[in-house]
Amino acid sequence: xxxxxxxxxxxxxxxxxxxxxxxxxxxxxxxxxxxxxxxxxxxxxxxxxxxxxxxxxxxxxxxxxxxxxxxxxxxxxxxxxxxxxxxxxxxxxxxxxxxxxxxxxxxxxxxxxxxxxxxxxxxxxxxxxxxxxxxxxxxxxxxxxxxxxxxxxxxxxxxxxxxxxxxxxxxxxxxxxxxxxxxxxxxxxxxxxxxxxxxxxxxxxxxxxxxxxxxxxxxxxxxxxxxxxxxxxxxxxxxxxxxxxxxxxxxxxxxxxxxxxxxxxxxxxxxxxxxxxxxxxxxxxxxxxxxxxxxxxxxxxxxxxxxxxxxxxxxxxxxxxxxxxxxxxxxxxxxxxxxxxxxxxxxxxxxxxxxxxxxxxxxxxxxxxxxxxxxxxxx
Amino acid sequence: xxxxxxxxxxxxxxxxxxxxxxxxxxxxxxxxxxxxxxxxxxxxxxxxx
Numbered sequence: 001x002x003x004x005x006x007x008x009x010x011x012x013x014x015x016x017x018x019x020x021x022x023x024x025x026x027x028x029x030x031x032x033x034x035x036x037x038x039x040x041x042x043x044x045x046x047x048x049x050x051x052x053x054x055x056x057x058x059x060x061x062x063x064x065x066x067x068x069x070x071x072x073x074x075x076x077x078x079x080x081x082x083x084x085x086x087x088x089x090x091x092x093x094x095x096x097x098x099x100x101x102x103x104x105x106x107x108x109x110x111x112x113x114x115x116x117x118x119x120x121x122x123x124x125x126x127x128x129x130x131x132x133x134x135x136x137x138x139x140x141x142x143x144x145x146x147x148x149x150x151x152x153x154x155x156x157x158x159x160x161x162x163x164x165x166x167x168x169x170x171x172x173x174x175x176x177x178x179x180x181x182x183x184x185x186x187x188x189x190x191x192x193x194x195x196x197x198x199x200x201x202x203x204x205x206x207x208x209x210x211x212x213x214x215x216x217x218x219x220x221x222x223x224x225x226x227x228x229x230x231x232x233x234x235x236x237x238x239x240x241x242x243x244x245x246x247x248x249x250x251x252x253x254x255x256x257x258x259x260x261x262x263x264x265x266x267x268x269x270x271x272x273x274x275x276x277x278x279x280x281x282x283x284x285x286x287x288x289x290x291x292x293x294x295x296x297x298x299x300x301x302x303x304x305x306x307x308x309x310x311x312x313x314x315x316x317x318x319x320x321x322x323x324x325x326x327x328x329x330x331x332x333x334x335x336x337x338x339x340x341x342x343x344x345x346x347x348x349x350x351x352x353x354x355x356x357x358x359x360x361x362x363x364x365x366x367x368x369x370x371x372x373x374x375x376x377x378x379x
Numbered sequence: 380x381x382x383x384x385x386x387x388x389x390x391x392x393x394x395x396x397x398x399x400x401x402x403x404x405x406x407x408x409x410x411x412x413x414x415x416x417x418x419x420x421x422x423x424x425x426x427x428x
Contacts, residue, residue, distance in 0.1 A: 102413070119391045360405070
């Protein structure tokens, strides 16, 4: 009787006995993520479920990530199979208006330059001793695009899924803080005040409808390993632009995106177990991720400066900073910075175009990376 | 097995070059698309109706 009572009591206090200091630290990290999401408004849709998932997985003896744990089931279903990021892409496609990009196709180039940080960071990660697949996964933080980062990480380095996803979403939320100092530093006073002519060129409905089809077919032929990424975002956009499937478009924009965001967030949080997460490499990954996004901004602005020279001062180099995938946050940062130096300067539309170019660019960069690595026998 | 520097530099060149060239090609295709299907004023009128 006494031993049974002792066992029963032990079961109730077992959690306190088995808690490790790394679990306590990670529960605090989870609370910080909740605070950032709720109080500071940093990507709350992702940081809140990630933070809560992080707290759940660090409570000892609950075995939520063991074979039959509910978090493991969600993780295996959506992350291991790479389905969740792809579902989210359908929603993003349905929510994105590519018209500014179609009106100004040259902004595709800014979207390409805004991805150079990925490959420069990959090289840095290799220099720091990371293996090839880990280096690619760290470099892709520079895509500044959560679903792309999760997709690539689940293919190359699942053990890095937690740190790279949290780094990607945190830095995406910090774009308004990270980009302006680089923009100020790299542009001259003359460049900053450049007024861009607002020559809004209307585009036909046929061109808008054919855009996702052309990008899917050509992008898929060039980089077939990235077709799931290109195909899903363009499918979402095609649903929207066709105008024939309003119910599906609404479902993609709302129900699918909301449910998958919740499940994806909680699954990512579930990878943040103290034993796995609290390593010196995590700090290194956060540092490299920071560098990747800064390098993207630098390359985008430098390309903008090149276009400024080529067009004899018609393009404001500041819009180059919007060539990343953080849509539409980065375009708004460019508009705000531009107006600081010239109140009559409206850079929002060209910056939106560059930002949409950055979205396609980040997916294409990941697609190229996947295809090239397969060609080299890495994948 | 290739060494890490060969891998890194190949990835840098083909990654940056591949992304830039692909998006340059996309931009050319979109110009082409706009030439083949130019915007017509009637679309605006139809939309308003």
